[in-house]
Amino acid sequence: MTKQIRQLDRVVIRFAGDSGDGMQLTGDRFTSETAQLGNDISTLPNFPAEIRAPAGTLPGVSSFQVHFADYDILTPGDAPNVLVAMNPAALKANLADLPRGADIIVNTDEFTRRNLAKVGYATSPLDDDSLDGYAVHPVALTSMTIGALAEHDVSKKDAERAKNMFALGLLSWMYSRPYESTLRFLERKFAARPELVAANVAAFRAGWNFGETTEDFSVRYEVKPAKMLPGTYRNITGNAALSLGLVAAGVRSGLPVFLGAYPITPASDILHELSKHKKFGVVTMQAEDEIAAVGAALGASYGGSLGVTTTSGPGVALKSETISLAVALELPLVIVDVQRAGPSTGMPTKTEQADLNMALYGRHGEAPVAVIAPKSPSDCFHAALEAARIALTYRTPVILLSDNYVANGSEPWLLPDVESLPDLRVEFATKPNGEDGTCL
Known part of the structure; x- marks a missing residue:
């Protein structure tokens, strides 16, 4: 299926999930891909203040926001155009910041009765009309990642951890990001464990291919490089x-x-x-x-x-x-x-x-x-x-x-x-006061 490509001048994306979901790494890699493309960028990592907050709770939500554009920008943006929510806590903690019409990509595997109860949801917001003003994209990130890695020599726990790479692959496809630097990064990061390199690369490619083949995402976006002064950045x-x-x-x-x-x-x-x-x-x-x-x-x-x-x-x-x-x-x-x-x-x-x-x-x-x-x-x-x-x-x-x-x-x-750069050299006295007839 040929998908429409739409030009945008700027986008604000926020990745949000538990501290263990790898949102900082995901945001950092997406930022690096975007920098390689030549967009101007501003980012805002946000860490939970609590030490080891319980998983799935509002205090434990970690997020990474990236604003990129084809012109000079000064802030990471006020209102995200896209929210990637890895669990109900991430959705609830960030929903108030989203403008009407924003895209919300949710990991449906985490919307269990137990996780919903942790953040005070009586019913799933995916099943009622509370999200009618947004473009909601339900994606079974966890189970699809585990399925994509079924033939790889990794444990189910390690496979589940790679769901952030699935999400990164999907967003990289959605916004036409170059991904070669991410693959090289994974090879360096897990050099001592080749099986994890293969698993994370496979999860990334699965996310990319999901965007390419699913009917839920009918549009890809492009943000042209910004006009910047020549030089090495x-x-x-x-x-x-x-x-x-x-x-x-x-x-x-x-x-x-x-x-x-x-x-x-x-x-x-x-x-x-x-x-x-x-x-x-x-x-x-x-x-x-x-x-x-x-x-x-x-x-x-x-x-x-x-x-x-x-x-x-x-x-x-x-x-x-x-x-x-x-x-x-x-x-x-x-x-x-x-x-x-x-x-x-x-x-x-x-x-x-x-x-x-x-x-x-x-x-x-x-x-x-x-x-x-x-x-x-x-x-x-x-x-x-x-x-x-x-x-x-x-x-x-x-x-x-x-x-x-x-x-x-x-x-x-x-x-x-x-x-x-400015010359910061200063002259120091080399003799005691008065030795040369001066009085300092």
Whole structure:
């Protein structure tokens, strides 16, 4: 059957399911396919705040939203055009965000009486008129995946886990995405277990072929590549871009970069990323607490390094006295605050730009600091360079305000020419005061 191909200028897709359903991986792979095609992209991963929430419940829903277009976009979108719901909890948690007429692809195998009861459905929304305003596509994702892998040497549990690849294959077909990079990714990811490579590839192809053959999907869509500046691009998250910006700041200043950090969501990825770049003179130290982390960073600045510390709101409160000390000592120090929601220990996986007033005024003795903020994931690279420039030029602490939304979101990033980056070298005194007849 020849299927109609319809041109669109933009699409917002949200993958949603349990934390164990692989929605983050599915969204990440769809994003990579889309980046390869040349669309502009903005993404928003959303993780449950609860630790090990019971499967099938509303608190356990994890989602990944991707917005792609044939023009420059700035956000991951407000209202999804397509929702992929792997269970009733995913449907209920996200239904209010959908505009009328949106496509809903539901995994009907999970709409059991028990799973419906977990989220308060007395009857299945697939059987009443509650979804009449949407284009609902019931797909038995789990059982079809298991059937597609019946001849593969994998357990039923492993076969069931591959249902996210079936969903990815279906959406890749639906939006005409190139899938070769996904197949290469699966070969690398499961290189030690060839049977899992074969199973996941088979599940992906089954989803693609299902879209090609089923009558429920009569239309495919195309979104043309965006017009972008020429050059080499890569898809990058805010935390990764910020980390590379700090590496570049070290290279352009000629100074070793020292990161003193205590793990805290959503800033921990910066510590993880910077620890990979020792060859660029980056030293990372996981401290025993937030106060030790900023103290070590300030000590590194005193010793001639570019001192950096990363944290979120609760850590900024603990670091405030040492930040004030850096002001008094006139030492460069970059404090990265990847903000999260709520007071006190807060909500690690929820987004809120909650620390602006604390960043501006949260010190005693009228100790002012410079505060800057990136506007997008890729802008984190340039914001990190600017924070380092201000800190080194004016010998002062600088607070770099990112947030959970920017840190975990991703977009295409044009790789810069290193020589075009600002020169951050500064001159240091090499003699004691007065030795050359001057008084500093």
